Amino acid sequence: MSFTATLLNGDQGLFKPKTLTPMQKLTLRFVVVGLVYYAFALIEGMLMRIFEVQQVPFISTDQFFAMMTAHPLVGIFGSSYSIVFGAFLFLVPFLMKKPLWNYKLALWTFWLVAGGTLLFWTAGFLSHYAPLYTLYWPLPADFSQFGPVGGSFFILGIALVMLGTVFFVVNIFKTITYTPKGWDKQPAGALLGSALGLTAIKNFFRRKKTEHLVPVPVAAVARGSVDLALNSGIILFTGVLILVYMVAALLGGSLKDTAIDALLYKNWYWWGLDLIADGLVLIFVAGTWYLLATLITGKKLFMENIARAALLVELVVSWTVWSHHLLSDQAQPAILKVVSGEMVTAFELITQGLAFFITLATLWSARPLKMSNELKFLLGGLLGFGLGVPAGIIQADVGLNRILHNTQWVIGPHVHVAILVGLTMTLYAAIYILFPILTNGAKLYSQKLANVHFWAHLVGGIGMGAFMGMAGLKGMLRRTIYANSEFEVYMILAALCGGLLALAFLSFFINIVMSVGIKGVLGIFGRSDLDKDRLLPAGE
Amino acid sequence: MVDSTVVLWGQTLAYTLYAIAIILVVGWVGWRLTKPGKGGGVKPALFFAFVAVLAVLGMSLHLITLKTIPWAEPDLHRDSVEVDRVFEIRVANHEFHLPAARLVINAGEKVRFEVASDDLTYGFGVFRPDHSMVFQMQVVPGHRNDVIWQFDKPGLYSIRSTEYSGPKGVGMTMADVLEVLEVK
Numbered sequence: 001m002s003f004t005a006t007l008l009n010g011d012q013g014l015f016k017p018k019t020l021t022p023m024q025k026l027t028l029r030f031v032v033v034g035l036v037y038y039a040f041a042l043i044e045g046m047l048m049r050i051f052e053v054q055q056v057p058f059i060s061t062d063q064f065f066a067m068m069t070a071h072p073l074v075g076i077f078g079s080s081y082s083i084v085f086g087a088f089l090f091l092v093p094f095l096m097k098k099p100l101w102n103y104k105l106a107l108w109t110f111w112l113v114a115g116g117t118l119l120f121w122t123a124g125f126l127s128h129y130a131p132l133y134t135l136y137w138p139l140p141a142d143f144s145q146f147g148p149v150g151g152s153f154f155i156l157g158i159a160l161v162m163l164g165t166v167f168f169v170v171n172i173f174k175t176i177t178y179t180p181k182g183w184d185k186q187p188a189g190a191l192l193g194s195a196l197g198l199t200a201i202k203n204f205f206r207r208k209k210t211e212h213l214v215p216v217p218v219a220a221v222a223r224g225s226v227d228l229a230l231n232s233g234i235i236l237f238t239g240v241l242i243l244v245y246m247v248a249a250l251l252g253g254s255l256k257d258t259a260i261d262a263l264l265y266k267n268w269y270w271w272g273l274d275l276i277a278d279g280l281v282l283i284f285v286a287g288t289w290y291l292l293a294t295l296i297t298g299k300k301l302f303m304e305n306i307a308r309a310a311l312l313v314e315l316v317v318s319w320t321v322w323s324h325h326l327l328s329d330q331a332q333p334a335i336l337k338v339v340s341g342e343m344v345t346a347f348e349l350i351t352q353g354l355a356f357f358i359t360l361a362t363l364w365s366a367r368p369l370k371m372s373n374e375l376k377f378l379l380g381g382l383l384g385f386g387l388g389v390p391a392g393i394i395q396a397d398v399g400l401n402r403i404l405h406n407t408q409w410v411i412g413p414h415v416h417v418a419i420l421v422g423l424t425m426t427l428y429a430a431i432y433i434l435f436p437i438l439t440n441g442a443k444l445y446s447q448k449l450a451n452v453h454f455w456a457h458l459v460g461g462i463g464m465g466a467f468m469g470m471a472g473l474k475g476m477l478r479r480t481i482y483a484n485s486e487f488e489v490y491m492i493l494a495a496l497c498g499g500l501l502a503l504a505f506l507s508f509f510i511n512i513v514m515s516v517g518i519k520g521v522l523g524i525f526g527r528s529d530l531d532k533d534r535l536l537p538a539g540e
Numbered sequence: 541m542v543d544s545t546v547v548l549w550g551q552t553l554a555y556t557l558y559a560i561a562i563i564l565v566v567g568w569v570g571w572r573l574t575k576p577g578k579g580g581g582v583k584p585a586l587f588f589a590f591v592a593v594l595a596v597l598g599m600s601l602h603l604i605t606l607k608t609i610p611w612a613e614p615d616l617h618r619d620s621v622e623v624d625r626v627f628e629i630r631v632a633n634h635e636f637h638l639p640a641a642r643l644v645i646n647a648g649e650k651v652r653f654e655v656a657s658d659d660l661t662y663g664f665g666v667f668r669p670d671h672s673m674v675f676q677m678q679v680v681p682g683h684r685n686d687v688i689w690q691f692d693k694p695g696l697y698s699i700r701s702t703e704y705s706g707p708k709g710v711g712m713t714m715a716d717v718l719e720v721l722e723v724k
Contacts (some may be wrong), residue, residue, distance in 0.1 A: 061707050132704055136661040138681075145706040262661055262680045303587060328663075328676060331683035334616040338602075346598030353594040357587060360569055367577030376570070383566040387559055393598065399605040399612030400551060402675050402687075403544045406663060406702045413555070466559075473548050475672035477665075479704035486671045 006445070010517030015442035017523025022532040023090060024438050026106055028524045030086020031431060031438075033114045035509070037078030038424075040121065042505055044071045049495040051481075053488060061481065065130035068479070070121050072133050075419070076276065077161045078117035083427050084284060085109055085168050087434065088221050090535065091291070092175050095215045098183070099533035101174035105167050112164025120157025129154045132479065133273075135238065137265040138257035141245035148246040155239045155246070162232040162239070169229045172221060176214060180533075187213070195222035197312030200305055212308065216294075216301055219308055220287020223315045227279035230319075234272025263331050271322040278348060279318030281423060283311055285385065286355035288426050292378045293359045295433055297366035302358050314351040321345045324396035328405040337398055345396040352389045356382055373450050377429035380458050384422025387462065388414055391469070404472070408487075411478045412468025412494075420501065421461035428457075428508070435515075440537060445514035452507040460500025467494040542610050543693065544674055611675070614688060621688055624649040631679055632658035634708045636699060643718045650690050657681040662709070663702030666718060669695070676702040694722040 001012065009015075020028070044067045051059050059067075089109070093100045100106060123129060127150020131140040140151070176195050177188040193199050194213040203209045214222070241260070248255045290301050301307055323340035326332040359382060369375060391413040395404045404410065432450075436442065444450060471490035476482070513521065530537060606612050614621050625645060630637040645651055655664045657679045664685070665676035674697065677687045691697075696719055701712035 061710060065704075065707050130707065134704075136703070139660055139704075139706060142660065142706060145708055258682060261682060263683050266661075266680070302582060303584065326678075329678045329680055329683075330618075330685045330687060331680060338616070342602045343599070346602065349598040350591060350594045354591060357590050361582035361587065363573055364569070364577070365581035367573055368575055369573045371570070371574050375573070379566055379570045383563065386562045386566060390558060391555065393601065394551065394555065397602055397605050397612075398615060399609030400547070402611060402615070402677075403548060403673060405676060405678075407673065462563075473552055475667060475670075477700075477702055481710050 006514055006517065008517050008519055010520045011443050011445045011515050013517075015439050015516040015520040017520055017526060018528075019440050019537055020438075020524070020528055021530045021534050021537055022103060022528040023093075023100065023535045024440075025524055025526075025528050026103070026110060027086045027090040027434075028438055030082045030089070030110055032521065032524060033110070034079045034082030034086065035512075037074050037082060037117055039505065039509075041071055041075035041079060042502060044074070046495075046498050046502060049491070049498045052491040053495055054485075055481070055483065062128040062130065064481065065132070066124045066128040069130040069132050070124040073158070074117060074121055077113065077158075078121070080281075080419075080423060080427065081161070081165065082110075082113055082117075083431070085113065085164075087427075087430055088284075089168070089171065090434075090438070092172055092218055092221055094535050095218050096176060098175070098180050099535070101171055101178050103532045105171050109164040109167045109171070112160045112167065116157045116160030116162075116164060118157070119160060120154045123150050123153035123157060126150060127154070135242070135269060137260050137262045137269075140242045141249075141255075141257055143249050143254075148249040152243060152246045152250070155243050159236055159239045162236045165228055165232045169225045169232070172225050176218065176222060195219050196226070197223060197308055197315070200308035201312060203305055204309065209305075212304075216304060216307055216311075217287045217291035220283055220290065220311050223311050224280040224283035224287065226315060227275040227283065227318055231272050231275040231280070234269065234275070238269055238272070263329060266326060266329065267322065267332075270325045271319075274322040274325065275318055278321050278345075279315065281419075282318070282348065282352055282355075283314050285381070285423060285426050286311060286314070286352070288430055289355055289359040289378065289382065290362075292374060292426075292429055292433060293362040296369065296372070296375055296378070297362055299362060299366050302361035302365065307355070307358050310351050310354050313347070317344055317347045317351060321348065324401075327396070327398055327401035341396060342398060346393060348389060349393050352385055356386060372432075373444075373447075373454070374429045374433040376454050377425045377432060380454065381422055381424075381426030381429060383458075384417055384420070384425055384461065387465075388418025388422050391417065406478055407472035408468040408476045408478050408490075409472030412465045412472060414465075416468065417462060417465035421458065421465070424461075425457065428453075437536070439516060442515055442520075445511050449507045449511040453504050453511065455504075456500045456507065457504035460497045460502075460504060463497035464494045464501065467491075467497060542608075545672065547609055611689065618652075618686060618688055621650070621652075623652040623688055626652045626654060629653060629655045629664070630658065631655060631662050631664075631701075634660075634701075634705060634712055636701075636712065636714055638699075638714070638717060641717070645691055645718070645720050646723050647692055647694050647720050648690065648723060650688055652686055652688050653677075654684070654686045655679045656685065660705040660709075661703055662705050662712070663700075665700050665702035667698045667700055669698075669716075673702075678703055691720040694720045696720075 048067055051064050089106045127147055129146050129150040177191045179186040191213050199210050245255050294301055320340055321344050323336040324345045327337050327341050395401055467490045471487045476487045627643050662679040663676055664679050666674040679685045696716040699714045699717055701709055
C-alpha cells in the first residue's frame with residue numbers, strides 16, 4: 001500500500017470501524033480523547049519547561065501559572081481518567097462475562113469528562129484563573145488576583161468531570177452486582193463482598209476458603225472506585241464552596257474568607273485529593289499490572305489471595321495518609337504528622353512493593369516470554385513506581401520534609417516519574433494489549449516506531465524527573481519563576497528529556513494513525529448498528 | 541548542628557544508589573524473562589522475606605531520621621524548646637514585614653521564627669547565597685506558624701516565600717536580610 005493509502009485507510013486496510021460494537025467504539029473514543037488531552041498536557045509541559053529555561057515573551061507570568069494550574073488537571077482528569085474509564089468500562093463487563101449495566105450512562109461519562117476538561121482548560125487559558133490544583137484557601141477566592149467569571153467556568157468544568165466520575169462509579173458497581181435480563185439471579189451481596197475484598201480477608205481466617213466471585217482486576221477496579229466516589233464528593237463540595245464566593249463576588253458582594261479555617265480546609269481538601277494520588281492511582285495500577293501479567297503469561301496470579309487482601313489494605317491506607325502533605329504546616333498536630341504523615345504513609349512502600357513483586361513473580365513463572373510491547377511497557381511502568389514511590393516515602397518524613405517540601409524534588413523524581421513513567425507506561429501497556437481486541441484484529445503499523453516510543457518515553461521520563469530532582473536538592477522551588485537563570489543547566493537538561501517525551505508521543509501517535517488510518521479514527525465517532533450489549537462482534 | 545546540605549548529600553547518595561539498583565534489577569529481570577526458565581516459580585518464602593524487608597525499611601527510615609537529623613525531634617515538641625532569640629514576622633499583600641531591616645543572629649544560637657499571615661497561605665524559607673535551601677515551613681493564615689533553627693555557619697541568608705500565593709507572589713524574596721555572625 002502507498003503511504004497515502006495507509007494514512008487514509010490504515011495498515012493493510014485491516015481496521016474497519018463498521019465492524020465495531022458500540023462498546024468497542026465507546027472505549028476507543030475514550031482512548032482517543034485521553035490521548036488528545038495527553039498531547040495538551042505535553043505541550044503545556046514543554047512550554048513551561050521552555051519558560052523555566054528562558055522567560056520567552058510570548059508567555060506571560062499569568063499564563064505560565066494558568067498552565068501550571070491546568071497541566072496536572074488535564075493530565076489526570078482529561079487524559080488518565082478518560083483512558084482508565086474507557087478501559088475499565090470495557091474490561092469489567094469483559095471479565096465478568098456480562099453486559100455493561102448502562103451504556104447510556106457510560107456515554108454520559110465520556111461526554112462529561114471530555115466536555116468538563118475542555119471547559120476548565122478553556123476557562124483557565126482565557127481568564128488565567130490560576131490557584132493551582134492545590135487551591136489553598138483563600139487563594140481560589142482571591143478576586144484581587146483572579147476574576148470570578150473565569151473562575152466560575154473553571155470550577156464548573158471540574159464539577160462536570162466529577163459528575164462523569166460519579167456516573168462511572170455507579171456503572172462499575174452496578175455492572176458487578178446486577179442480574180442481566182433473562183439470567184439467573186446473581187448474588188449481589190457476595191459479588192460486592194468479593195469485589196471489595198471482604199472475602200479475601202475472611203479467607204485468611206477460614207480453613208475452607210470461599211471462592212472469589214470476581215477476578216482480581218475487577219476487585220482492583222471496584223476498590224479504586226470507592227476512592228473515586230469519595231474523592232469526587234470532596235472535590236464537588238469544595239467546588240460548590242468556591243462557587244458560592246464567586247457568585248457573591250459576581251453579585252457585587254464580598255464574603256468573609258476567614259469564615260473558612262485555612263488549615264481545616266487544607267486537611268479536608270488534601271484528604272480528598274490524596275485519594276487520587278495515594279489511593280485510586282495505586283490501586284488501579286496494581287489491578288492493571290495483575291491483569292497484564294495474567295494476560296501476558298496465561299497463568300494464575302502469584303499469591304492471589306494476598307494480592308486481593310493487599311488491595312483492600314491499600315484502600316484503607318489511602319484514607320489515612322493525607323497528612324504527609326502537611327508535614328511543613330506547623331499548626332498541624334504532631335500526632336497526625338507522625339502517624340498519618342509518616343507511619344501509615346510508609347505502608348504504601350509495602351502495598352506497592354507487594355504489587356511490584358507479585359507482578360514480576362507471575363511473569364517469572366512463565367519464562368521464556370516474548371519481549372512484546374505490552375511486556376516492555378509493563379516493565380517500564382513497574383520501574384516508574386519502583387523509582388517514584390520510594391522518592392515519595394523519603395519526603396514523607398518530618399526531618400527531610402523540612403528541606404524538601406515544595407522543591408523540584410517533590411514534583412520531579414516523585415510525581416513526574418510515578419505518573420509519566422509508572423502510570424503512563426502502564427496505560428500504554430494496556431493500550432498495546434487491548435489494541436487488537438478493540439480494533440477486531442488491526443495490526444500495528446511499525447514495530448520500530450513502537451520501540452522509539454518505548455525508549456524515548458522511558459529515558460525522557462526518568463531523565464526529566466532526575467534533573468528536576470537534582471535542581472530540587474540544590475534548593476529550586478516548584479511553584480515559582482527564577483528570573484536570573486539560577487538553575488539553568490538543570491532546566492535545559494530537563495527540557496531536553498521533555499523533548500524525548502514529545503518524540504515518544506509523536507512516534508506513538510503516528511504509529512496509531514498509520515495503523516487505523518484517518519478514516520478509521522473518524523469512523524470511531526460514527527454510530528454503530530450492532531447490539532450495544534455485546535462487547536465484541538459475533539464470532540470474535 | 542549538622543547542616544541541611546549534609547543531610548541532603550546523604551539523601552542524594554542513598555537515593556542515587558537505590559535508583560541505580562532498581563533500574564539494574566528491572567533490566568535484569570526483563571532480560572531473564574526472555575530466557576527459558578527451570579520450570580519452578582518464585583518461592584513464597586522469598587515473597588514474605590521481601591515484604592518483611594519493605595516493612596523494616598519503611599519504619600526504620602523515620603526512626604533513623606528522627607535520631608540523626610538534628611531538627612526532626614525538637615520540631616515535634618517545639619513549645620518545650622528554649623530558644624535564644626525570637627523573630628516575629630508578618631506577611632500580608634505578598635510582602636514580608638520583618639522586625640528589623642536585617643535580622644542578626646550569633647552562630648550557634650537557637651532561633652524561633654514566628655511567621656503570621658494576614659491574608660493568604662504563604663511559605664517561609666531561608667536560603668543560602670547559592671540559592672540552596674536551609675529550611676522552610678508553610679505560613680497558614682489564622683494559625684501559629686513557627687520553626688526553630690540553629691545556624692552554625694556565619695554569613696548572609698535570604699528569605700523567600702516557598703509557597704505559591706498567586707502570580708503576585710513570584711517576587712517574594714528578601715535578599716541578605718538574615719546575618720549570622722561568627723562567635724569568637
